[in-house]
Amino acid sequence: MKLIFKGHACKYAAEQMLLTLFPGERPVYAGEDPNVVTLTLSRADTWLTARAVLDWQERRYCGGARAPSASLTGEPLNDGRIVQKILKLAFYRAGTAALGYEPPWGAMTGVRPVKIPTKALARGASEAEAEALLRDEYRVSPLRRRLAMDCARASLRAKASLRPDEVSLYVGIPFCPTRCAYCSFVSAGVGRSLSLVASFLEQLQAEIAGMSGTLRDLGLRVRTVYLGGGTPTTLTAPQLDVLLGALRRETGLDRCTEFTVEAGRPDTITAEKLAVLRAHGVDRVSVNPQSMDDRVLRAMGRAHQGADILRAFELVRGAGFPCVNMDLIAGLPADSAAGFRSSLDQVIALGPENITVHTLALKKGSRLMEEGAPLPLDSAVAEMLAYAWSALTAAGYAPYYLYRQKYMSGSFENVGWTRPGFENLYNLCMMEELHPVIALGGGGVTKLVDPVGGRIVRLSNPKYPQEYLTAGEKLAAKREKLAAFFRAAAADAEGREEG
Ligand code: SF4
Secondary structure (H helix, E strand, O other), rough: OOEEEEEOHHHHHHHHHHHHHHHOOOOOOOOEEEEEEEEEEEOOOOOOEEEEEEOOEEEEEEEEEEHHHHHHHOOOOOOHHHHHHHHHHHHHHHHHHHOOOOOOOOOOOOOOOOOHHHHHHHHHOHHHHHHHHHHHHOOOOOOHHHHHHHHHHHHHHHHHHHHOOOEEEEEEEEOOOOOOOOOOOEEEEHHHHHHHHHHHHHHHHHHHHHHHHHHHHOOOOOEEEEEEEEOOOHHHHHHHHHHHHHHHHHOOOOOEEEEEEEEEOOHOOHHHHHHHHOOOOOOOOEEEEEEOOOHHHOOOOOOOOOOHHHHHHHHHHHOOOOEEEEEEEOOOOOOOHHHHHHHHHHHHHHOOOEEEEEEEEEEEEOOOHHEEEOOOOOOHHHHHHHHHHHHHHHHOEEEEEEOOOOOOOEEEEEEHHHHHHOOHHHHHHHHHHHOOOOEEEEEEEEEEEEEOOOOEEEEOOOOOHHHHHHOHHHHHHHHHHHHHHHHHHHHHHHHHOOO
C-alpha cells in the first residue's frame, strides 16, 4: 500500500497500523500502488486534527481523530506521541471501515498491551478507569480487555514481590535436535554442529564467571533463572551437570526462588538429565508439544510424536518437578480447530501447572515464511483461542502474562495460563519489563530497566554459536556497559534522595 504523508513525518506510526490492519501489505513510498492511504495532520488554535483517506480495492474510506492543541506542550509537532496516536486512530478508522471489522486488540499496535492498564493502575487509577482506557482510547474488544486486566493484576503482584537489588538471569543454549518449520531462532542442529557444543560450554562458563563477578561488585542478587534456547536438554547429562554446577557455584543463587529449564523437545528428555536438573535445584521444566497431532508435528519438522510427549511428561512428573509448563501453538499449518481442541484437551488432562497458548507468528527466516505455507484462516484461529479460553478457565487456569508479535495470525496474542500460585516470575519480569533480565550464552538479549524512568537498554549476545566462541571481548564490553548502567541508576537514586 502506498503511504502519503502531509504535515508530518510519522512513518513508524503509519507502518505499525498498516501491519496491524493489513498484514499482507508492505509500505510503498515511491511509484504506483492500487491501494493508497493519505495521512494528513493539521493544527489550529484549538485542535490538532489527523485525517486518513484510504483508497482500497477501488473504494474510498475516510477516518479522523483529534486532540486538543494545548495537549501538545513540549512534544514535537512532527512525530510526538500525541501526533502518532491521532494519526494511527484516523488510519484505524478508515481501515476498519474498509475491512468491515475491528481486530481483537483494536488500534493497539504494541507488543505489550498489558503495560497500559498496569501503568494506569500503578498511577492510582481504578480498575474501571484502567479498562476504560483500553476501550475508549484503543478500542480493545471486551474479551481482550478482560485478558489484559487479569494480566495487569498479575504483573502488579509480581512487581510488589521484587526487591530493588534483584535481577533475573537468562542462559541461552542455541542448539536443537532439528529445526522447526516456524522457527526463526538462530539455533544450530547438533547433527551439524555437535563439535561446537563443548567449546560453546567453555565460553559460557567463562561468561557466567565474569558476569557473576560483575553482579557481586554491584551488589545484585539473582532472583530467577531461565535456561532457554534452543533446547537446553539437547546437552548431555554430564554437560548439564557441569553447566548448572558452574551457575550455582559462581552466582550463589541464595536469593533464587525459581529455576526454569526449557526441555521443549520430548526427544531430548531422559531420566538421567532430569535427575541432574533436580539435583541442581531446577523446579520448573517446560515440555512443549506445540501440537499432539502427529501429522501436524511431522509437517513442522519435529522429530517426535504425541505419544513421546506423554512419555516425557511421565518422566518429568516421576522426577518430582513441582511446576511443569507445556506450550501449544494455535494456527499451525495442517492443524484445524478440531485438531487444536483435541491437543489442548490432552494437555489439560495431564494437569501441568502452566499452559502457554501461542498463536502462530510467521517469522522472517523460518521455513514457513520462505515457503509461503497456507495457514488456517483467522476465523479458525479465533475459534481455537476461544476454545482455549473456555477450556482452560473451566479447568482452573487463569491468564497471567501475554504478549503479541508481528505477523501473527489474526493479530491475536500469546498467553501464559497458570494454576493459582504457579505464576512464573521470570516470564512476568521479561514480558512486562519489571526488572533487569541479564542474558548469557547464545542469542540472548539483556534488558536493563531504569527503575525510575522505565527506560530500557538492550545489550545483545552473539546469535550464532560460532560467533559466541570468539566473542570474549564483546562480552567483557557488555559487562562494562551493564555496570555503568547500574552505577548511573544508583547515582541518580542517591541524587534524588539528597534533593
Ligand atoms: S525447539 Fe524452539 S528453538 Fe528449537 S528449532 Fe524448534 S522452535 Fe526453534
